Amino acid sequence: MAGLDRGFAAHIAQGVTTLCHCWQVTRADGAVFAFTDHDMPLVFNGVTFRADTGLSARALAQASGLAVDNTEALGALSDDAIREDEIEQGRFDGAEVQAWLVNWADPAQRQLQFRGSIGELHRAGASFRAELRGLTEPLNRPLGRVYQKPCSAVLGDSDCRFDLTAPGYAETRVVETVAEAQYFRWTAFPGYEEGWFARGRLDVLEGPAAGLWGMVKRDYPEGGQRVIELWQPIRGAVAAGTRVRLTAGCDKRMETCRLKFNNLLNFRGFPDLPGEDWMMAVPRSDGANGGGSRR
Structure with missing residues (x-):
């Protein structure tokens, strides 16, 4: 019972419990959706968790390493809850998810079991299936510079630093x-x-x-x-x-960065990297060996 509130731990230790699951989904646009698998609505943290959505969850698998924590949320599509068109539009992609184990007789007794985000979300008829990813998921992304001729920055990001609100762009x-x-x-x-x-x-x-x-x-x-x-x-x-x-768009070339955006100082590519022909060049006894084609 490590990490549990004493009252909650005592309730679980009784053997006969009044437990349920509660889920809160917060989209990137700020919209909040809250559900419970209990048969009555529950309220805590100023949020009402609805009981009429048919939402349920599979067992949660969590690990101490960097393996992706995973579970699935299953539910029914509803016009006043999770709508089919909003799933199709990708509005739930990457939404933050929190899941609690709650004593429905006393919602103050609860434990946060999962916190992460929505990964793949599939729709099938009048229902949906959402993959949930844990907080360690972002740590699996490769980081570091990519050595390539084109610019590796995204136009307007912290590496590019170009102000897209400038007139004409x-x-x-x-x-x-x-x-x-x-x-x-x-x-x-x-x-x-x-x-x-x-x-x-x-x-x-x-x-x-x-x-x-x-x-x-x-x-x-x-x-x-x-x-x-x-x-x-x-x-x-x-x-x-x-x-x-x-x-405005950018094709990642140094010439475009200089002439179209006047932002060459922040160009993040390596235009002078030798090409594959130069790397495959072999010694020659006559003339210059620049790696180019022979004519």
């Missing part, structure tokens, strides 16, 4: 025409050269898909219109009249 517009939530067209788009937003992103600022975004695959003129094509459709309804924000 972000544009907020109202959608004129959209097809399949992937092809956006405007009749007039002055001030930006062709391809300016390629490899950038499109953020939806309002409507049912507010908060969702997509990476720009192509930015090109066609039939007197400016077309912004995304790699994948926005996973939500985007209609004409919706405000979106376009952010």
Whole structure:
């Protein structure tokens, strides 16, 4: 019973207990969802844990090493709880999860059993299955610099340090025409050269898909219109009249960093690394051996 409140430990030691599980899911946008497998709602920490969601959980496996703590939450989709469209839109991806073992007769007696995040989330008919990952999961990510010719930074991050709010690098517009939530067209788009937003992103600022975004695959003129094509459709309804924000893209080349963004000081690539031809070069008795092709 190490680590348990004395009253809670005494309750468990009785043999006949009034225990249940409670789960709290906090999404990146701040929305909070709370559930319990008890047959009545419970309240603690200022949160009401609902009992009518059909949520349940499998046994929790935890380890002391860096192996991923894992369990699964199983539940039913409900319009006023976890909705199918929000799962499809990825709004629960990476959400924080906390799980308690609670004495439902006295919710002040409880133990936090799990804290982590949602990993893979699958939908099947009117139900869902969510993989839960422990706090050690981020420690399994590889860290360190990658030695490559292109820049390894993400445009606008702490390594790049470029201010994307600078004039000319972000544009907020109202959608004129959209097809399949992937092809956006405007009749007039002055001030930006062709391809300016390629490899950038499109953020939806309002409507049912507010908060969702997509990476720009192509930015090109066609039939007197400016077309912004995304790699994948926005996973939500985007209609004409919706405000979106376009952010300039970067192809990670040193020339682009210098000429388009004037940010060469923070370039994180190694443009002078020798190529594979140079590494495979063999000694020659005549002329210079630079590793290039012979003509």
